[in-house]
Each structure stands twice: as structure tokens, then as C-alpha cells.
Amino acid sequence: xxxxxxxxxxxxxxxxxxxxxxxxxxxxxxxxxxxxxxxxxxxxxxxxxxxxxxxxxxxxxxxxxxxxxxxxxxxxxxxxxxxxxxxxxxxxxxxxxxxxxxxxxxxxxxxxxxxxxxxxxxxxxxxxxxxxxxxxxxxxxxxxxxxxxxxxxxxxxxxxxxxxxxxxxxxxxxxxxxx
Amino acid sequence: xxxxxxxxxxxxxxxxxxxxxxxxxxxxxxxxxxxxxxxxxxxxxxxxxxxxxxxxxxxxxxxxxxxxxxxxxxxxxxxxxxxxxxxxxxxxxxxxxxxxxxxxxxxxxxxxxxxxxxxxxxxxxxxxxxxxxxxxxxxxxxxxxxxxxxxxxxxxxxxxxxxxxxxxxxxxxxxxxxx
DNA sequence: TGGTACATGTAACATGTTACATGATTAG
DNA sequence: CTAATCATGTAACATGTTACATGTACCA
Numbered sequence: 036x037x038x039x040x041x042x043x044x045x046x047x048x049x050x051x052x053x054x055x056x057x058x059x060x061x062x063x064x065x066x067x068x069x070x071x072x073x074x075x076x077x078x079x080x081x082x083x084x085x086x087x088x089x090x091x092x093x094x095x096x097x098x099x100x101x102x103x104x105x106x107x108x109x110x111x112x113x114x115x116x117x118x119x120x121x122x123x124x125x126x127x128x129x130x131x132x133x134x135x136x137x138x139x140x141x142x143x144x145x146x147x148x149x150x151x152x153x154x155x156x157x158x159x160x161x162x163x164x165x166x167x168x169x170x171x172x173x174x175x176x177x178x179x180x181x182x183x184x185x186x187x188x189x190x191x192x193x194x195x196x197x198x199x200x201x202x203x204x205x206x207x208x209x210x211x212x213x214x
Numbered sequence: 215x216x217x218x219x220x221x222x223x224x225x226x227x228x229x230x231x232x233x234x235x236x237x238x239x240x241x242x243x244x245x246x247x248x249x250x251x252x253x254x255x256x257x258x259x260x261x262x263x264x265x266x267x268x269x270x271x272x273x274x275x276x277x278x279x280x281x282x283x284x285x286x287x288x289x290x291x292x293x294x295x296x297x298x299x300x301x302x303x304x305x306x307x308x309x310x311x312x313x314x315x316x317x318x319x320x321x322x323x324x325x326x327x328x329x330x331x332x333x334x335x336x337x338x339x340x341x342x343x344x345x346x347x348x349x350x351x352x353x354x355x356x357x358x359x360x361x362x363x364x365x366x367x368x369x370x371x372x373x374x375x376x377x378x379x380x381x382x383x384x385x386x387x388x389x390x391x392x393x
Numbered sequence: 394t395g396g397t398a399c400a401t402g403t404a405a406c407a408t409g410t411t412a413c414a415t416g417a418t419t420a421g
Numbered sequence: 422c423t424a425a426t427c428a429t430g431t432a433a434c435a436t437g438t439t440a441c442a443t444g445t446a447c448c449a
Contacts, residue, residue: 042436043312050319060400073314080437082402102400102445121322125312125331133222133304135252135370140229141363143300152304183388184320191314191381198377202370209362221407239428259409261430281417281428399446408437418427 041120044076045084049093049109049117056097056108059085069185072163072192088113138210150212157203164196220299223255224263228272228288228296235276235287238264248364251342251371267292320389329391336382343375 041049051057051065059081066076085107088094093113097106109117134156141149171189174181181189203211220228230236230244238260245255264286267273272292276285288296313335320328350368353360360368382390 047315070318073309073311121319122324122327125316129310130252131308132252135367136226137304138363139249139367140300145301148301183386184317187385187389188314188318194377194381198373202373206366210366
């Protein structure tokens with residue numbers, strides 16, 4: 036009985052659990068750190084999926100530790116479900132960039148306001164780029180070379196942020212505002 | 215009474231309706247063409263929001279044409295709601311790239327399969343890039359220069375796809391497969 | 394001893410997805 | 422005349438968001 040196919044949120048949690056037992060909180064921060072740049076989870080979802088996956092027998096809860104920490108670990112069934120899921124065709128990318136909507140409807144926005152939003156968002160992307168460079172440099176310095184796959188996803192972030200900044204800097208003065 | 219704030223899906227529909235009355239179908243294809251690269255709508259949502267916005271008085275339906283076509287147009291109230299919405303801080307970008315999840319969990323995937331998926335997705339991005347170049351070239355040739363804002367969003371697509379291809383081509387043989 | 398970060402969970406609601414039902418018009 | 426495309430709409434369900442409720446442990 037193959038039951039319902041996994042959703043990708045649950046699946047990513049199972050993927051992370053291959054590193055060892057984790058609590059909901061752990062999962063949330065691991066997700067943020069490891070896949071947060073191209074995949075998002077909310078706390079609410081995490082606990083909901085944990086409950087559902089426990090019911091479905093894909094994970095089992097350990098005994099509660101200190102602050103009510105409740106570590107979950109994979110069952111064989113969970114491992115199997117993940118293996119099946121991860122080998123399937125990855126779906127289409129899903130991108131939503133509100134700032135581009137704003138620019139697309141730019142003629143309806145107060146120009147100074149638009150320039151302000153643009154500058155704000157540019158700054159956030161610059162920060163993120165700096166962050167990627169930092170992660171990569173720390174890894175290098177500490178001699179802890181991230182594995183092949185991790186490097187690939189990190190590189191994606193790096194290249195993406197570089198491209199976005201390039202785009203920001205190519206915007207005409209009418210949109211960026213004159214500085 | 216400011217009623218419920220617009221959601222961005224509905225708001226984008228109102229934005230498109232500034233070009234003139236459109237049916238649900240028209241809206242769907244206009245959205246696909248104009249903002250589809252960084253914003254998505256489904257047919258179901260479009261009709262749902264149309265109904266909701268008509269009830270809310272933001273749009274009014276004209277008389278049914280040929281194939282039951284039912285054109286909607288903005289009311290003053292709709293125009294106002296849009297103006298308010300579009301001037302607000304654009305939210306955070308939201309990106310979900312299943313292929314990156316697959317690569318992040320790459321150690322659990324059959325390598326040939328992964329290489330196959332990677333090649334497939336690379337091809338799609340190459341197509342999209344070609345498409346952007348085409349749109350831009352056609353515009354140039356026809357002398358119909360797209361406006362400032364449209365150019366900015368188109369250029370985003372262009373730069374994004376270029377970056378993604380660069381990333382694909384930087385992937386190690388273990389991930390891309392040897393060719 | 395008080396504030397911050399940790400930690401779990403629920404409820405209500407908004408949004409997005411998929412599948413289905415129904416039919417009209419047009420092009421070949 | 423028939424297949425493709427146009428066109429609207431509903432229903433059921435899955436997923437994502439926001440807000441709230443309730444504490445615990447740690448560190449300065």
C-alpha cells in the first residue's frame with residue numbers, strides 16, 4: 036500500500052532526518068541553513084507534518100528531553116518513502132518576486148517610493164551575497180570542505196545573487212532614482 | 215471601510231485590468247505573457263478572484279459575448295484598491311526550486327537519473343533564454359520599444375536565465391554526468 | 394532575576410492545485 | 422465533421438500563513 040505520495044515539504048524533512056534524529060525545532064533551523072535559499076518551511080508546517088508523518092509511520096518520536104524536546108527519527112518506511120520521492124522528476128521551479136510585480140506595475144507607483152523599495156531590496160541581496168561568500172570562505176579556512184552537492188547549491192545562491200545585483204545596477208535612473 | 219486588504223493575486227489581476235476590460239481567459243493569458251516569469255496564476259484562482267472581486271465591488275462584469283465570454287472592468291473602487299496595494303512595500307521574494315532540493319539530497323539519488331534531470335532542466339532554461347532574446351529582438355525589429363518597466367522585468371528574466379545556465383555549466387561531472 | 398532564545402503545539406484562515414463538468418467556435 | 426482551442430465554472434483537497442497559547446532553560 037503506497038498510501039498518499041509524499042509532499043515535498045514532508046519529503047525535505049525526511050531528507051534532513053537522514054543526518055540523525057531531530058526535533059521540530061532542529062528541523063526548522065537545519066532547513067533554514069541548508070535549503071532555505073531555495074526552499075522554505077514554516078514552523079507551523081513542520082509540526083503539522085511531523086504529526087502526520089508519525090501517524091503514517093514514516094518517523095517515530097523518541098522520549099521527550101529537556102525543554103520538552105521531542106526528537107524524531109526515520110523508520111525504514113520513512114527511508115523508503117524518501118528514496119522513492121527523491122528519485123522522481125523534480126517539479127517546475129516556482130518563483131514569485133513581488134518587487135518585479137511592483138516594477139511591472141511601476142507606472143502606478145510613486146517614483147520616489149519605488150526607488151526606495153528598489154534600494155531596500157538591493158541592499159538585502161547584497162547582504163545575502165556577502166553571506167554566501169562568507170560561508171564559502173569559512174568553509175575553506177576551516178578546511179571543512181562542503182560536499183559536492185552542498186557546493187552546487189551554494190554556488191547556485193552565489194551566482195543567483197550576483198546576477199540579481201547586476202540587474203539592480205542595470206536599472207535606469209527612472210526606476211532606481213538618481214543618486 | 216477599507217475592508218480586507220487585497221491579496222497579491224487579485225491585485226495583479228486589477229493591475230492587468232488597467233489595460234482595459236478582460237475576461238478571465240484574457241487575464242490568464244495576459245498574466246502568463248506579462249508577469250508569468252516571476253508571478254503565477256492558475257485558471258481556478260482567476261475565476262475565484264473574479265467572483266470575489268465582483269462581489270466586493272472592485273470590478274463589474276459586462277454582458278456575455280460569443281463563447282460566454284464575460285468581460286470585466288475596473289470600478290473606481292477597484293482602481294483605488296489597486297493604487298493602495300501597489301504602493302505598499304513589496305514582500306519578500308519567494309523561490310522554490312525542486313531541482314535544487316534534488317541536488318541537495320543528491321547523495322540519495324541514482325546518479326544517472328540525477329544527470330538526466332539536470333540535463334532536462336538545463337534544456338528548459340536554455341529555451342527560456344532563447345525566448346527572452348526573441349521577445350527583445352522582435353520588439354527591436356518591430357520598432358515597438360517596450361516601456362521602461364517592461365524592459366526592466368524582461369531584463370531580469372534574461373539575466374536570471376543567463377546566470378542559471380552559467381550555474382548548470384559549472385556543475386561537476388559527478389552531477390551533470392559525463393558527456 | 395529578568396530577558397532572550399528555545400521549544401511545542403493549535404486554530405483559523407488564505408492561497409494554490411488538481412480534477413472534473415460543460416459547452417461553443419474555428420480551422421482544416 | 423471532427424479535433425483543437427477557446428471559455429467558464431465548481432468541488433475537493435493540499436499547502437502555506439498568521440496569530441495565539443504556553444511554557445522552559447540559559448546567560449548576563
